[in-house]
Amino acid sequence: MKMMKKLQKMFGAYCYLLPSLLVFAVFLFYPFLKTIYLSLYKTNRMGQAKLFYGLGNYRDLLTSEAFYNSMAVTLIFVVIVVAGGMLLGLAAALLCNRAFPGIRFFSTAYALPMAIASSSAALIFKIMLHPSIGIVNKLLGTDINWINDERFALVCVALLTAWLNSGINFLYFSAGLSNIDESIYERASVDGATAVQKFFRLTLPGLSPILFYTIVVNIIQAFQAFGQVKILTEGGPGEATNLIVYSIYRDAFFNYRFGSAAAQSVVLFFVIMLLTLLMFRVEKKGVKY
Numbered sequence: 001m002k003m004m005k006k007l008q009k010m011f012g013a014y015c016y017l018l019p020s021l022l023v024f025a026v027f028l029f030y031p032f033l034k035t036i037y038l039s040l041y042k043t044n045r046m047g048q049a050k051l052f053y054g055l056g057n058y059r060d061l062l063t064s065e066a067f068y069n070s071m072a073v074t075l076i077f078v079v080i081v082v083a084g085g086m087l088l089g090l091a092a093a094l095l096c097n098r099a100f101p102g103i104r105f106f107s108t109a110y111a112l113p114m115a116i117a118s119s120s121a122a123l124i125f126k127i128m129l130h131p132s133i134g135i136v137n138k139l140l141g142t143d144i145n146w147i148n149d150e151r152f153a154l155v156c157v158a159l160l161t162a163w164l165n166s167g168i169n170f171l172y173f174s175a176g177l178s179n180i181d182e183s184i185y186e187r188a189s190v191d192g193a194t195a196v197q198k199f200f201r202l203t204l205p206g207l208s209p210i211l212f213y214t215i216v217v218n219i220i221q222a223f224q225a226f227g228q229v230k231i232l233t234e235g236g237p238g239e240a241t242n243l244i245v246y247s248i249y250r251d252a253f254f255n256y257r258f259g260s261a262a263a264q265s266v267v268l269f270f271v272i273m274l275l276t277l278l279m280f281r282v283e284k285k286g287v288k289y
Helices: 003-037 056-064 065-095 103-115 118-128 135-142 152-180 181-192 195-223 228-233 244-253 258-286
Strands: 042-044 049-052
Touching: 003 042, 003 258, 042 258, 056 258, 065 103, 065 152, 065 244, 103 152, 118 152, 118 228, 152 195, 152 228, 181 195, 195 258, 228 244, 228 258, 244 258
Parallel strands: none
Antiparallel strands: 042 049
């Protein structure tokens, strides 16, 4: 009887889960398995598998300078985006962690980037960085062609992405700060702690669970950046902003090498998975709940 009750409970639980499992199967599991399948084949211009190539697509990637350049550019981009987006979000959350007139207006303004589409932001940013009419050159007194200069293009795209991510980071950090007990700051003040000491000894440890979650989410989002690259630079100048996601897009829809694009997608999946697992390893040592 006990066994039957357990089976009934399990069956009932899976019945409730069935709709979401079907959605995952159609939109996540099947595309992933299809990608792995395509990565083992040479395809025609319609993306249909025609010639079994085994691990040939992966071998070609590992001997391709363009692929290594794309991975290096992506890693630099991810570091700038994660660091910049989190610093902007944390700074804004700290500024709004006080009661003063207009706090709701400022909170809304700092959270706005999360509501702006990357394509819209990229178009505005493109005008701002225009070499002749852009406000950035006018403010700095320069005449730099920012997005067509290999020295600055990647940084410009990364800073735009960091700003776009800062809105949701601001909300995460604001929620985290509101959960820190104010009394510990009062006790620290009585003991003579400075503002800097309070930040590093109280605020950051109190935010460590939110910091961990935010880092993981920001890394995944940064690896998936596409729209701003497409609109601002299209992977140029040269290969300066040819992020791995844009390289996948270009290989599939411009060069019609769907097998190679699929192989790059699989490699990207494992890179993100390994980084996430590494972060969870670090979380056990550095995060205080």
